[in-house]
Amino acid sequence: xxxxxxxxxxxxxxxxxxxxxxxxxxxxxxxxxxxxxxxxxxxxxxxxxxxxxxxxxxxxxxxxxxxxxxxxxxxxxxxxxxxxxxxxxxxxxxxxxxxxxxxxxxxxxxxxxxxxxxxxxxxxxxxxxxxxxxxxxxxxxxxxxxxxxxxxxxxxxxxxxxxxxxxxxxxxxxxxxxxxxxxxxxxxxxxxxxxxxxxxxxxxxxxxxxxxxxxxxxxxxxxxxxxxxxxxxxxxxxxxxxxxxxxxxxxxxxxxxxxxxxxxxxxxxxxxxxxxxxxxxxxxxxxxxxxxxxxxxxxxxxxxxxxxxxxxxxxxxxxxxxxxxxxxxxxxxxxxxxxxxxxxxxxxxxxxxxxxxxxxxxxxxxx
Amino acid sequence: xxxxxxxxxxxxxxxxxxxxxxxxxxxxxxxxxxxxxxxxxxxxxxxxxxxxxxxxxxxxxxxxxxxxxxxxxxxxxxxxxxxxxxx
Numbered sequence: 268x269x270x271x272x273x274x275x276x277x278x279x280x281x282x283x284x285x286x287x288x289x290x291x292x293x294x295x296x297x298x299x300x301x302x303x304x305x306x307x308x309x310x311x312x313x314x315x316x317x318x319x320x321x322x323x324x325x326x327x328x329x330x331x332x333x334x335x336x337x338x339x340x341x342x343x344x345x346x347x348x349x350x351x352x353x354x355x356x357x358x359x360x361x362x363x364x365x366x367x368x369x370x371x372x373x374x375x376x377x378x379x380x381x382x383x384x385x386x387x388x389x390x391x392x393x394x395x396x397x398x399x400x401x402x403x404x405x406x407x408x409x410x411x412x413x414x415x416x417x418x419x420x421x422x423x424x425x426x427x428x429x430x431x432x433x434x435x436x437x438x439x440x441x442x443x444x445x446x447x448x449x450x451x452x453x454x455x456x457x458x459x460x461x462x463x464x465x466x467x468x469x470x471x472x473x474x475x476x477x478x479x480x481x482x483x484x485x486x487x488x489x490x491x492x493x494x495x496x497x498x499x500x501x502x503x504x505x506x507x508x509x510x511x512x513x514x515x516x517x518x519x520x521x522x523x524x525x526x527x528x529x530x531x532x533x534x535x536x537x538x539x540x541x542x543x544x545x546x547x548x549x550x551x552x553x554x555x556x557x558x559x560x561x562x563x564x565x566x567x568x569x570x571x572x573x574x575x576x577x578x579x580x581x582x583x584x585x586x587x588x589x590x591x592x593x594x595x596x597x598x599x600x601x602x603x604x605x606x607x608x609x610x611x612x613x614x615x616x617x618x619x620x621x622x623x624x625x626x627x628x629x630x631x632x633x634x
Numbered sequence: 635x636x637x638x639x640x641x642x643x644x645x646x647x648x649x650x651x652x653x654x655x656x657x658x659x660x661x662x663x664x665x666x667x668x669x670x671x672x673x674x675x676x677x678x679x680x681x682x683x684x685x686x687x688x689x690x691x692x693x694x695x696x697x698x699x700x701x702x703x704x705x706x707x708x709x710x711x712x713x714x715x716x717x718x719x720x721x
Contacts, residue, residue, distance in 0.1 A: 319650060334650055341647035342663050345656035348645050382647040469658070470642035 271543075273304050277498040278542040279317040280383065282509050288323045298329055302336060309370075309499040311340040312383035340385035347371065351389050352469045354439075357408055358391075363401045365474065366392040366463050368442060368484065370499075372475035375466045377506050385499065390440040392476075395423050395456060398443045402429070405441065409434045421600040424593075427451060446487045448584035449566035452593075453526040478513035479521055486534030487527070491570040498541060505538045508546045515549040526587070528554060529563035562586055637721050638709055639680035644717040646674070657715040664715065669694065670708060677718065 275288050293301060305314045315337040317323045318330065325333065351371060358365050370386025378384050393401040399422070402412070410431040416422050422429070428442035444451045445459070462477035476484055485507060489500040507513065522528050532554040535546050545551075559567065568574065569583035581601045588594045643658035653666040653674045666674050672693065676686060683705075691701045712718040 315649065334652075337649045338652065338654060338665075341649050341654050345645050345647060345654060345663055349656055349660075380648065382649060467642075469645050 272301060273308060273310070273498060274542050276301075276305060276313050276317055276323070277308070277310050277502045278505065278544050279313045279320070279322065281505055281542075281544055282547075284544070285322070287321075288317060290324070292324045292326045292329060298325075298332075302332060306336060308497050309340070309385040309387065310502075311337045311385050312380075313502070316383060337382070341382055344371075344374070344381070344386055347386065347389050348468060350437075351473070352471055354389070354391070354405070354408065355471065355473055358401060358404055361400065361404050363397050363404060364394055364460065365401070366459060367466075367473050367475050368392050368440075368445075369488065372466065372473075372481065373485070373503050373507075375468060376464070376475055376481070377503065377511060384503075388438050388440060390442060392428075392442045392445075392459060394460060395443045398423055398428075398441075401441065402431075405431055405439065410439060417600055420596075425452075425597055425600060445484050446491055448580040449569065449587045450487065450491070450525070450527055450530055452584060452587040452589070453524070455525070458521070478507070478511050479518040482507040482511055482513050482518060483521060483525070483527060483531070486531050489537055490530045490533035491567065494571040496537065496541075501534075501537045501541050504534045505542055505544055505546060508535070508538075508548060508550055513550075515553070518550060519553055526563070528557060529559035529567060532557035532559070533567060636683040637680050638677060638683060638686065639719050639721070640674075640677050641716055641719050644715075648675075655715075655717055657712075657717045659716065661715065664717075669704070673705065673708060680721075 272288060272293075275284075278284050279288075292298070301314075305311055311333075314323075315333055318325050318333050348371065351367065355365060355367075368390035370384060371389060374381040374384035374386060391401075406412075410433055412429050412431050414430065416429065417426070423443070425448075427444045427447035428440060431439045431441060433439060444456060445454055459476060459480055460474075462480055463474045464477045465472045466475055467473070475481065482504070485500065485503040489496040489504055492500070519528075522531050531550070535551050535554060538544055538546055566583045566587070569579040572579075578601075581597070584597065585594055588597055641658065645656040647654050648671075651667065651671055653671045655664045655666055655674070657664065669690065673686070673690065676689060687698060687702045687705055690696070690705060691698050694701070709718055709720070713720060
């Protein structure tokens with residue numbers, strides 16, 4: 268029951284979502300289960316708003332608990348916004364261009380009130396040619412990179428980015444691409460900067476992805492990021508499709524060029540499955556009944572299928588690389604990575620790692 | 635004539651009737667409740683002190699002198715935090 272209710276809470280505020288979610292306040296155990304899930308799924312803002320809109324009856328104690336939960340997430344978001352402003356200033360001082368991704372940007376640009384969208388980290392996108400420099404600036408701000416890179420050249424040519432850790436243990440995700448491997452190699456990275464838009468935070472102008480690339484990124488993240496994506500990530504897709512300022516034709520052209528139609532289709536499917544909402548408009552219509560090609564399905568499976576090891580992503584990525592030269596460099600960098608790199612990803616260094624890659628290739632072709 | 639407005643560097647969120655405010659810098663967040671939260675919301679656009687006092691007096695059915703003193707102290711406190719600007 269809670270799973271269904273969580274989906275309904277996550278869909279609160281979307282067009283057509285006005286009916287009461289329940290007639291009576293939940294029992295103690297059902298409420299506790301809901302609150303735990305809401306917290307984990309970063310839905311405190313939607314729960315709070317659904318209660319405020321009288322769609323979900325609550326007892327006085329439950330109201331206080333929902334208020335406190337929301338306040339805690341709001342305080343966390345403010346701390347992250349402050350951190351973002353500080354880092355943006357430090358990067359700008361060094362002439363490094365930065366685009367704010369995911370929760371922070373989406374909360375401020377896609378929702379009528381940023382308090383609806385809870386987020387727990389900061390995600391920044393850099394130009395490939397400035398990626399190393401950006402890391403140096405962030406190291407100067409006290410960050411460290413716990414997982415060793417596969418190599419500088421790998422970072423710049425093939426990597427998605429890195430997770431850094433601050434002195435107090437908080438994480439900062441730095442990106443040079445929106446997704447690692449496969450679909451990521453079809454993305455025109457320059458377009459992410461060329462079509463960027465601005466939003467204002469704390470008296471400062473910051474860059475975020477434009478409406479079309481932001482919606483595409485939400486789909487990449489929800490469709491490929493995790494087999495069981497967060498409801499908040501799925502809600503972002505529904506929110507942007509329903510209320511976004513994107514140009515559907517332009518977005519479909521980008522999706523075609525970036526070979527991402529299957530990713531969009533999966534993103535829309537997740538909205539139906541998890542939020543119980545049927546998305547409307549030209550975008551969902553254009554992808555209604557979309558059947559992924561074998562190559563697309565293999566690529567998607569390498570992220571969210573049962574065989575989603577790093578090596579499977581490597582194998583599935585090869586058709587997405589432009590030239591044999593790129594494929595050779597990619598295979599070289601990933602087939603014999605430094606042992607520090609494979610250990611940081613929980614793999615066995617050396618031969619065992621290569622064997623795993625071949626096994627994944629074999630499984631891929633059996634399907 | 636005194637006009638008050640929010641400092642654009644101040645970050646904040648609304649949670650129900652409460653406002654959580656992060657003033658510029660590294661200081662602690664501040665929780666605004668009741669009249670403090672309503673006053674913050676009235677600062678959505680720059681507002682003259684006399685108008686603010688009159689509005690709050692009406693809302694809370696309180697005499698102007700009491701409201702004036704309370705509002706002044708509250709706003710000066712926010713100014714010390716760099717959360718509002720007086721012009």
